[in-house]
Amino acid sequence: MNIVVLVKQVPDSGAERNLTSDDNTVDRGSANNVINEMDEYAIEEALKIKEAHGGEVTILTMGPDRATESIRKALSMGPDAAVHVVDDALAGSCAVATSKVLAAALGTLNADLILCGAESTDGRVQVLPHMLAERLGVAALTGARKLTVDGASLTAERQTEEGYEVVSAATPAVVSVWDTINEPRYPSFKGIMAAKKKPVRTLSLADLGVSADEVGFAGATSAVVEHSKRPPRSAGTKITDEGTAGTQLVEYLVTEKFV
Amino acid sequence: MAEVLVVVEATQAFGVKKVTLELLTLARRIGSPSAVVLGGPGAAAELAGKLAEYGAEKIYAAESEEIDGHLVAPKATVLANLVREVQPAAVLLASTQEGKEIAGRLAVKLDNGLLTDVVDLDADGTATQVAFAGSTIVKSKVTRGLPLVTLRPNSVTPEPAPATPGTVALEVAATEADKLAKVVERVAEQKGSRPELTEASIVVSGGRGIGNADNFKLVEEIADLLGGAVGASRAAVDSGYYPHQFQVGQTGKTVSPQLYVALGISGAIQHRAGMQTSKTIVAVNKDAEAPIFELADFGVVGDLFKVLPQAAEEIRKRK
Ligand SMILES: Cc1cc2nc3c(=O)[nH]c(=O)nc-3n(C[C@H](O)[C@H](O)[C@H](O)COP(=O)(O)OP(=O)(O)OC[C@H]3O[C@@H](n4cnc5c(N)ncnc54)[C@H](O)[C@@H]3O)c2cc1C
Ligand SMILES: Nc1ncnc2c1ncn2[C@@H]1O[C@H](COP(=O)(O)O)[C@@H](O)[C@H]1O
Numbered sequence: 001m002n003i004v005v006l007v008k009q010v011p012d013s014g015a016e017r018n019l020t021s022d023d024n025t026v027d028r029g030s031a032n033n034v035i036n037e038m039d040e041y042a043i044e045e046a047l048k049i050k051e052a053h054g055g056e057v058t059i060l061t062m063g064p065d066r067a068t069e070s071i072r073k074a075l076s077m078g079p080d081a082a083v084h085v086v087d088d089a090l091a092g093s094c095a096v097a098t099s100k101v102l103a104a105a106l107g108t109l110n111a112d113l114i115l116c117g118a119e120s121t122d123g124r125v126q127v128l129p130h131m132l133a134e135r136l137g138v139a140a141l142t143g144a145r146k147l148t149v150d151g152a153s154l155t156a157e158r159q160t161e162e163g164y165e166v167v168s169a170a171t172p173a174v175v176s177v178w179d180t181i182n183e184p185r186y187p188s189f190k191g192i193m194a195a196k197k198k199p200v201r202t203l204s205l206a207d208l209g210v211s212a213d214e215v216g217f218a219g220a221t222s223a224v225v226e227h228s229k230r231p232p233r234s235a236g237t238k239i240t241d242e243g244t245a246g247t248q249l250v251e252y253l254v255t256e257k258f259v
Numbered sequence: 260m261a262e263v264l265v266v267v268e269a270t271q272a273f274g275v276k277k278v279t280l281e282l283l284t285l286a287r288r289i290g291s292p293s294a295v296v297l298g299g300p301g302a303a304a305e306l307a308g309k310l311a312e313y314g315a316e317k318i319y320a321a322e323s324e325e326i327d328g329h330l331v332a333p334k335a336t337v338l339a340n341l342v343r344e345v346q347p348a349a350v351l352l353a354s355t356q357e358g359k360e361i362a363g364r365l366a367v368k369l370d371n372g373l374l375t376d377v378v379d380l381d382a383d384g385t386a387t388q389v390a391f392a393g394s395t396i397v398k399s400k401v402t403r404g405l406p407l408v409t410l411r412p413n414s415v416t417p418e419p420a421p422a423t424p425g426t427v428a429l430e431v432a433a434t435e436a437d438k439l440a441k442v443v444e445r446v447a448e449q450k451g452s453r454p455e456l457t458e459a460s461i462v463v464s465g466g467r468g469i470g471n472a473d474n475f476k477l478v479e480e481i482a483d484l485l486g487g488a489v490g491a492s493r494a495a496v497d498s499g500y501y502p503h504q505f506q507v508g509q510t511g512k513t514v515s516p517q518l519y520v521a522l523g524i525s526g527a528i529q530h531r532a533g534m535q536t537s538k539t540i541v542a543v544n545k546d547a548e549a550p551i552f553e554l555a556d557f558g559v560v561g562d563l564f565k566v567l568p569q570a571a572e573e574i575r576k577r578k
Contacts, residue, residue, distance in 0.1 A: 013509055013528065013529055013532070014527075014528055014529065015528075016394070017391040017394070017395075018391075018395070019390070019395060019397070024397075037510070038510070094372065094373075095363070095366070095373060096366050096367065096370070096371075096372065096373065099363075099367060121509060121510075122391075125359065125363075125373075125375050125376075126356065126359045126360070126363075126375070127359050127360065127362065127363030127366070127373065127375065128363070129360075130331065130332075130360045130363040130364050131363045131364065131366065131367050133332075133364075134332075134335070134363070134364045134367040134368065135367055137436045138436075138439065139330075139439030139440040140330065140332075140360075140440055141330070141440055142330070142356070142360060143356060145503075155443070159503065159504050160445070161270060161355070161455060161457075161504075162270055162271060162272065162445075162447045162448070163445070163446045163447045163448035164446050164448070165442055165443075165444065165445050165446070166442075166443040166444040166446075167330060167440055167441065167442055167443060168440075168441050168443050169439050169440045169441065170439070173439070173440075178510075179510050180503050220372075220402065220403075221366070221370070221371060221372030221373070221401065221402060221403040221404065222372035222373065222374055222399055222400060222401045222402055222403075223399060223400055223402045224397055224398070224399045225385060225398040225399055225400055226397075226398045227390075227395055227396065227397045227398070228395070228396050229394065229395060229396075230389065230393060230394055230395060230396050232553075233535070233540070233553070233554045235552060235553050235554070235555060235558070236555060236556035236557055236558070237556070237557050237558070238547075238552055238555070238557075238558040238559075238560065239557075239558070239559055239560070240547070240559075240560040240561065241559060241560065241561025241562065241565065241566055244569075245543075245559045245561045245565075245566050245569075246565070246566045246567065246568070246569025246570035246571075246572070246573060247569060247570070247573045248559075249541065249543070249557065249559055249566065249570050249573075250570050250573040250574055250577065251573075252541070252557045253485075253518075253541070253574075254577060256518070256539060258461065258485060258517075258518050258539075259485065259574055259577055259578070
């Protein structure tokens with residue numbers, strides 16, 4: 001099975017993140033950039049499927065030059081190769097444009113299965129998998145907590161608000177995974193060394209036949225008008241339990257009319 | 260007045276979701292709300308009363324087995340056709356997984372901008388979003404096409420505005436590509452009587468400090484006494500204390516209730532991402548330095564195994 005895993009580089013969600021003041025985009029220069037966490041689960045799932053059914057795993061990233069670090073890190077977990085879509089004109093791309101570019105790149109890769117994270121920690125838009133499926137005319141199974149591959153048939157279990165659903169589709173398909181699906185492996189020393197020699201092909205917009213005015217700031221379908229730091233919450237009353245804190249807590253809730 | 264399409268979400272157990280009522284309320288700022296029900300046969304009739312009560316001037320009903328038996332693709336096709344036909348002033352959906360997925364497909368079909376996780380929307384289409392774990396406020400606009408917006412639950416107070424809508428049946432013409440992802444089975448899990456986590460006005464969450472699955476009964480007890488939903492931190496979920504669907508935070512649910520009670524939760528940035536916009540925050544933690552206290556309107560430094568039973572007893576007395 002030919003599997004492509006979408007990997008996005010994002011600023012570390014555990015640290016402070018900002019928008020830049022000049023162009024209202026995510027400040028990636030000052031941030032500690034990492035692989036979007038959920039994408040590691042997608043990589044792990046791809047490797048497991050390859051181990052069970054054979055095939056090849058390719059990483060696909062759209063992002064600036066510095067995303068190379070994340071691509072190497074992804075490769076060190078075990079995938080075979082990577083494709084990096086990089087072009088100065090891509091800066092400031094909205095989700096609609098990003099899906100156009102990634103769909104064009106996927107068009108050249110002939111994937112049976114496209115795996116991605118259910119959402120990215122920076123945008124948290126959760127829309128890319130369906131946007132890609134829409135553009136490629138293939139099925140999308142999203143938010144999988146379990147995935148079973150049987151020949152060309154895919155069955156996924158996904159959590160819903162009322163319980164869970166079992167959903168199915170045939171390849172080719174896009175499947176997005178939730179972080180409950182597996183436990184991603186750590187790269188081994190051998191994996192890290194091997195990753196250095198794995199092929200990483202770069203593609204420009206021209207290579208993909210996408211014109212620069214369809215993407216980036218020029219082609220954005222939405223715009224940030226302004227942004228500001230939310231005033232930090234001011235801490236309120238803090239008491240230390242000396243035997244009556246439970247009662248005092250309820251008194252507070254009564255004053256605030258919650259009881 | 261131009262129509263504003265509101266995509267309805269409902270559950271078996273509770274009917275029309277509160278977030279849909281919020282959307283109807285919001286829609287009135289922009290134009291005349293038309294509720295769009297996308298479901299199986301008979302879906303609209305059951306929901307019509309509530310939709311009318313909250314101001315739907317018209318109800319579009321797309322009802323078919325094709326919608327019920329597949330993931331969101333047929334819904335997006337129906338909506339795209341409707342948008343082309345009525346040229347609405349805006350399309351509003353809930354910022355739930357399903358709402359975002361439909362919106363994503365619609366954005367591609369119409370080559371239209373999309374704003375997700377919006378907490379407020381002005382009449383001129385300017386949306387407010389809260390980004391980066393609640394630390395940044397962003398105002399944004401769709402610059403291509405109509406305002407296509409998904410609203411985070413608990414952002415607007417639903418206000419009744421009784422109307423007498425007629426129902427317009429929509430044709431469901433799903434393409435072959437729309438029918439590629441099939442629903443094989445839907446399993447409803449026993450939820451009991453607690454409100455849905457993202458819609459609850461009170462959420463009581465437990466963290467690793469709760470210690471084990473059995474002790475989560477303490478969290479449930481407080482939640483039930485307050486009429487709230489139960490949530491959990493990722494550490495609590497990963498340790499198997501409570502099921503994943505109740506996880507609050509960056510990789511779980513985002514909640515914005517009137518009252519959030521954090522029990523044995525340290526308040527890591529990824530947890531805060533899911534609860535930071537709660538109106539009132541209360542925390543119990545034995546570590547006085549826990550970051551959760553930076554947000555808490557009322558914090559108790561103490562052992563929750565002493566504090567909670569006493570609090571539960573006191574609530575019972577007061578009721
Ligand atoms: C990409 C990413 C995504 C993440 N997403 C999420 C998410 O969605 N949700 C989430 O919650 N976390 C998330 N996390 C994890 C997050 O960083 C924290 O690890 C997690 O929130 C910690 O949970 P906790 O507060 O329950 O546990 P801990 O940090 O271990 O805190 C337990 C607290 O309980 C207190 N305590 C212990 N015993 C008692 C007692 N008897 N009485 C009173 N207090 C007691 C302790 O003092 C401590 O403060 C994510 C992390 C990453 C990297
Ligand atoms: N620029 C990108 N390059 C590669 N994959 C991406 C990119 N943006 C998003 N994705 C993938 O799409 C998933 C969902 O992202 P999102 O819709 O932005 O929340 C992510 O987990 C990634 O797998």
